[in-house]
Amino acid sequence: xxxxxxxxxxxxxxxxxxxxxxxxxxxxxxxxxxxxxxxxxxxxxxxxxxxxxxxxxxxxxxxxxxxxxxxxxxxxxxxxxxxxxxxxxxxxxxxxxxxxxxxxxxxxxxxxxxxxxxxxxxxxxxxxxxxxxxxxxxxxxxxxxxxxxxxxxx
Amino acid sequence: xxxxxxxxxxxxxxxxxxxxxxxxxxxxxxxxxxxxxxxxxxxxxxxxxxxxxxxxxxxxxxxxxxxxxxxxxxxxxxxxxxxxxxxxxxxxxxxxxxxxxxxxxxxxxxxxxxxxxxxxxxxxxxxxxxxxxxxxxxxxxxxxxx
Numbered sequence: 001x002x003x004x005x006x007x008x009x010x011x012x013x014x015x016x017x018x019x020x021x022x023x024x025x026x027x028x029x030x031x032x033x034x035x036x037x038x039x040x041x042x043x044x045x046x047x048x049x050x051x052x053x054x055x056x057x058x059x060x061x062x063x064x065x066x067x068x069x070x071x072x073x074x075x076x077x078x079x080x081x082x083x084x085x086x087x088x089x090x091x092x093x094x095x096x097x098x099x100x101x102x103x104x105x106x107x108x109x110x111x112x113x114x115x116x117x118x119x120x121x122x123x124x125x126x127x128x129x130x131x132x133x134x135x136x137x138x139x140x141x142x143x144x145x146x147x148x149x150x151x152x153x154x
Numbered sequence: 155x156x157x158x159x160x161x162x163x164x165x166x167x168x169x170x171x172x173x174x175x176x177x178x179x180x181x182x183x184x185x186x187x188x189x190x191x192x193x194x195x196x197x198x199x200x201x202x203x204x205x206x207x208x209x210x211x212x213x214x215x216x217x218x219x220x221x222x223x224x225x226x227x228x229x230x231x232x233x234x235x236x237x238x239x240x241x242x243x244x245x246x247x248x249x250x251x252x253x254x255x256x257x258x259x260x261x262x263x264x265x266x267x268x269x270x271x272x273x274x275x276x277x278x279x280x281x282x283x284x285x286x287x288x289x290x291x292x293x294x295x296x297x298x299x300x
Contacts, residue, residue, distance in 0.1 A: 008196060013196065017200055017203035017204055021207045024219075025211070028218070029219060053223070056223040056224070057223045058204045058224070058244075
């Protein structure tokens, strides 16, 4: 019986290990975001705490189903794509009217301490707009307890 | 009479520099790290990939995503200069021991000892103590402790 020799190089191993680490970092982020303990997450996912802890080790090799199970237990759904497809799917913002936001000149004010989800939203928007030359800054306004987000033209 | 000057971590090599922190290694730890990176077997390559990500995570962000499986406060030792908390980066049974100090005004993990024996899954108590002693001798720790 012939056996195919496993050919692995550094870049292949980096691709494998970086995906594992991305998974581990994502799960840890979600655990912190949702304020869950590992014991609680393990119970929700129907796995032992020891098994859950094992998934955070460097030699872990979780299956895609295990990944989905843990995300599901965290109330999340995986969105599988490649970096190339993800980047190409992002809509370039050339026409300001594509965005249903107020583009008037505005000034930023100090945000309240508990900005929570809005801050996260802003972080995502900042990242998405980072490559766009048309807009230099993103401004969050706080008025009478209401939050609105505007883009400020460069 | 002028005694021996305490060593300073500013002379240690910076292996990763980030916005949030740096990682510096004492000469012996640096040599062990370079040797670990040079390995061409599968586990060495896996370890290299993990350590690079962990170091980058520590230096670029607050290390909240580095769980105990990756970066852990192993033990605190009482020394002549005060208490030293010894932390360990670990990947594939390879451990780097050191402490978090302020070096040249920047938050820095200073690694002084490496356990590459790969014989156990637990921290090596002897190396932990040696790492604590190394850190206690550093001028950065002494100045911080005063």
